[in-house]
Amino acid sequence: MAATLCRILLPKQGWLPFTQCVRHGSKSVTRHKRPLHFLKQKLMSVTRYIPPPRPAPIGAYPRQTIRDQEDDPFTILIKKKLKSVFQESKMIAVVQNSGSTADEMMLLKYKLHKHGITVKFFPNQVMRSFLKDSTYSNMAPLFIGHTVLFISKEPKVKEMLSSLRTSRHMLLLGACIDNTLLSAQGVVSYSKLPSVAVVQGELVSGLTLLTSQTAAMLQRHPAQLSALLQQHVKQQSSEGAPKAQEAT
């Protein structure tokens, strides 16, 4: 096919053919890679496919700490609620809940509600970010895992401890009572403290003990008083004599 084409294109001798036979002389399908025409080579290099960079597999690198990220509106709402809770309530106890059923939770909530203690659940992340900014930053390590908050306006520790003792799965971790952070043992010792009135009464009675004794002595018969004073003088003199003997 190519040979017949060549013959027609060369009519006279000595003349250059006005049409060149392009189809003969090189094959299109070769075993080696045919050198591309320069223009085609340029075009191919310009239009080369560059795939997008594939991300690293999950878990290959540690997570970058995302700083200065704005809170979403739900988080802001929860933080407002938390702020009001911390301002209003005197007792905030943190309890770890390890697998209690819904029935047990309901019973516990009912028991505590009778004494005015509310049971609240807050997400740990929000809690920790709120505590970081507030003055209660030392409570932050308590909030790991499934935690429950017991909140009350008055510190009713005895009732709370009794209800926690009956429930098997709730574990008291710590409490913030009257803006003081207490551990579990601290809470127990706080519960054993007598009430404020009792302590005040004890203090007053201790201070007025001596004055009341002197007042009672003065009110007795004068003969008794003179006998007491003579005894007192004798004791003082006997103490003074041995001391002078020791000195010499």
Next chain:
Amino acid sequence: MAASSKVTVVLKAVKNITAQFCPFESNVGSTRMFLSVMSSHKVRATNLNCEVISTVKHDRSEPVVEITYLDGDKLMLKGAKLNCSEMLSAFQSMCAAKELQAKLAAAKK
């Protein structure tokens, strides 16, 4: 927590589990997670006689989980430098060894 959802923990050879930790320390996370896994319904349902006792302390001590088996052996897991999944895998390997021993003993009889 992915480990616990894929592989169930069986407590058949365990007598009781005691744990003590100080919640104000920063190395307590793994111990608490381990405890919560052990106290979940599924795991407790495998052996109702097994007790999970946990004590909260405040003396900067290291978190320790002690597991007592039915044949008297004890496994102590010090959770200060351990991951939750590592503790679980150690516990499960011990339990598997105990089960094998029990099976062999039953087969001999």
